[in-house]
Amino acid sequence: MLKKIFSIWACPFTSFRVGVFQASLIASAILFLSVKGSAKPYSHLTLKKKPCFLYFKIPPHKFYLSITQIQQTQNSLQVISSVFWDDLEIELSDFFQKKIFITDPNIQNYTQNYFKEYFLLYQNGKKLSFDWVGMEISVDKAEIYFEYPQIASTKNLALNNRILFRKFPEQKNLTHLITIDKQRFSILHKKEDSVKSWK
Numbered sequence: 001m002l003k004k005i006f007s008i009w010a011c012p013f014t015s016f017r018v019g020v021f022q023a024s025l026i027a028s029a030i031l032f033l034s035v036k037g038s039a040k041p042y043s044h045l046t047l048k049k050k051p052c053f054l055y056f057k058i059p060p061h062k063f064y065l066s067i068t069q070i071q072q073t074q075n076s077l078q079v080i081s082s083v084f085w086d087d088l089e090i091e092l093s094d095f096f097q098k099k100i101f102i103t104d105p106n107i108q109n110y111t112q113n114y115f116k117e118y119f120l121l122y123q124n125g126k127k128l129s130f131d132w133v134g135m136e137i138s139v140d141k142a143e144i145y146f147e148y149p150q151i152a153s154t155k156n157l158a159l160n161n162r163i164l165f166r167k168f169p170e171q172k173n174l175t176h177l178i179t180i181d182k183q184r185f186s187i188l189h190k191k192e193d194s195v196k197s198w199k
Contacts, residue, residue, distance in 0.1 A: 064171040066163060068119075072180045077148040079130070081119070083164065085142040087171075091164050102142065108135055111144060120160040121148065122195065154179050158197040161189045 068081040085102045092100040092110050095117075100110055112132045121128045133145035154177060161173040173189040177198045185198035 064164070064168050066161075066171070066173045068161065068173065068175040070121075070175065070177045072151075072154055072178065074180070075150060075152055077121075077151045077154075079144075079146050079148070081115075081144040081163070082141050083144070084140055085137055086140070087164055087168060088142050090167050094167050102137055108132070111135055111142075112146075115144065115146065115163065118162040118165070120162070120195075122158045122160075123151070123153075124156045125158075154198075156197075158195050159187065159189075160193075160195045161187075162191075165191045 064084075064087070066081060066083045068079060071078045071080075088111070089100060089102055092107075092114055095114055096110060100107070104110070116130075121130075128148050128151065130146040130148050133147055135142055135144045137143075157177070159175055161175050163173060164171045169191055171191065175187055175189070177185045177187075179185075187196045187198055189196065
């Protein structure tokens, strides 16, 4: 769905790039509005196959927004988080105190450990643990996939989404919660915020 429309694999002859601001707004709208019933949001992905993409630096942008969707299924919460991968490189390098590139063979391990520290979901005041699914890299975005298993309800959920705040004080993190009966809720985290709930 989102992948088919906006994922542009940068192979040697690819020169097109969607504007950062426009792409973020479009991606947010699609992630938030195009949910098909109880279908798993990333059930169609085959994360074992690595895309062919040419590594190159994208000029610095002035728009700092991550978009995360949390989709409720029958017995789990499935998460897709979309961030600019050049920002992720900088953030991971600061967190681990060494230079990390998006092409690093261990990038998924680094990202998983980072998200465990800075993407904190709670239910009834208890921190929840997620299972890692994988990540995909497109022209200017990294999309991170993970799942909270055995969660049958969205009641009393709260979130502290602090990704990318270490190096980017202007960063904002928008998180959508979509319940199994298609109710939609959103919260926005800025650096000065802490735990927030949707209801």
